[in-house]
Amino acid sequence: MKAADTYVRVVDKLSGYVGICAMYLIFMMIGILLLDAVTRNVIDIPLHWCIEAAQFTLTAYYFTGGPMTLRDNDHARMDLLYERLSARGKAVLDLVFSGCLLFYLGVLLWGAVSSTQYAVQTGEKRFSMWNPSMIPIKVLMCCCIALMIAQAIALVIKDIKTLRQPA
Template identity: 80%
Template structure:
């Protein structure tokens, strides 16, 4: 059983890392889009109406895809009023509690995201603008990334339970 759990943690960690690397490069795509917008609008006086919305979609994809890697690498924001003073086992207990809260939040978020994605697919939802892009791709990406964050949260719980199962230092 322990080998299976370690395998799960490893696979989810690698997937989170791969998706996180894609997220890192999305920043460069967004910079390119905004640079193109600035040049076409201010230098050659031909504004491209899709640039700002494309940059907004790229930013949304950036923070959706970066979430699981942030969890994996423990790079998220945390209030360290007393956390750093805890023992390794104390940190594991507190992390279990916060992971349970996170999973509850992500499940509720996923329910809303799936409902919103179903609505977008059924109605062919588009953004009300001159460019009028479909909302389906970003909503599907949102659902996939929330699922990945849920998987990474379970991996964190497995890591914390492993710490708690180890015999306490004498």
């Protein structure tokens, strides 16, 4: 069980670090949008890359914030029945839904890896005036989905540990 505890501790810490980076991405996005507003409306020099850069930053925010959200149990949940359950009942229900989550994330990662391979092979760029490469955001997507899978496995370990405790 010591290896499982170490795994959970390492993944929780990594998710926390990535989540902290995610929090700062909001400030970056605000700065980009502020720059766009000032250059377009005040000095009348529109920067065509600003809106797309803000979109990429928001996408990165969602992907990087996911593992920490899962770790801290801050995701959306229907609590009508869940809150009435015992700790063991919650652990059983969490295990069922963690299985569904892991299946979903596995399919998502499979698609993300395929999409990233395509982007690398073709040098995919976004069709726009700015024409940015899609490779960095797709690589980030794959890394963050993999971390979400690792975090979901850590949650499974925590729930199994809860079930193994004497009643």
